[in-house]
Amino acid sequence: MPAEKFIYETAGMQAGAKAEARAIELLRARDPQGLAAAYDLYASPAFALLVRITRDKIVAEDLLQEVFLRLWNHAQEFDSNRGTLGIWIMSIARHLAIDHVRSAQNRFSTKLRPIENADAPCFLRNPNTEQSRITDQQTVRDAFATLNAEEKRIIELAYFEGFSQTEIASRLEQPLGTVKSRIRSALQRLRAAVGEVGQQ
Template sequence: MTRPTTPDAARQAEAAHEAQLLQRVAAGDRGAPLEELYDRYERRVWAVGLRRLRDRGAAEDLVQETFVRLWRAAPRFDPERGTVGALLMTIAYRAASDLGRRRAGETTVVSLDIDVADGPAEPHGGTEEEEQLLLRDELQAALSTLSDEQREILRLHFQEDLTQAEIASRLDLPLGTVKSRVFYGLRHLRATLSEQRDG
């Protein structure tokens, strides 16, 4: 006769399973394991965003930003130092603070959160303008690799500043489909841009 699972044992099993999911992400599997983590934590992260940012659209942006940061942090995750859930919620709170500062105009936002050169531009030297032109060209090349559906949703989200719910209504799509296309479209863009720069 097997003993019933205790709450502590169940939590430990869940933590071990999530650690394995994130380790698979770190190893290069950006499909099912990341989707499962997204399904597990999306609502909690969204709730953090709504509570901290007091805007549904900003809360949706927080979900996307948090999971992109989790994807980037996956190779550095150490299950001996904490759980995936704790890491993810820490990322969510930090991302919420960053988004809050952006919305207050305290930082400069680059479209689609693409990182540009770390150093400041040289004064009056044309460096900043050249960097922006290069960024635009890289972005256009990366956008061309997206599906038409992903590209249209990202255009509505970033250029027309529509929330994901508004996009779903305009395109007559389920909200979950819009969220998924935004998430995976951004992930694909960042991966493509990273490959362009590494190459």
């Protein structure tokens, strides 16, 4: 099976780069069909990510709306030379969900968040390359399963909970150097898995 088809079908994304390009074109023309197309492509994986991070389907529904409204409201600013729609959507979904969880945890905390960086980084240069597509879930799960328990926990804290390396080290009471090396090692294995799919 061609890599592109494999990637999109197993990820539940029935269309490929053409569908995404068409969605962007319609979104820029303020055509709701563009939003519908983007939603059909990415709402399910984005919702799964939102539920995973917030652990609350009601909140995840609100945030999913917010993700797609941002897309609708900022479609003119979206630079397809710098990124794929899919990764942009997943990146926004992740940041919104982590922000929500943190704001719920720190409702009375008065620390200003680094607002400027809230959505960064969310672009890729070339949306039409194999590497720039979201990889299939099973491959990533398989790769994730090869990580040891410590590595899994660290990656979960980083990706799903948004902790920095220093925060993870403090939370797990491990030396910062150990956390760094475990993150690198885990990412290396995930990178290998993602790369293999892209080369099929």
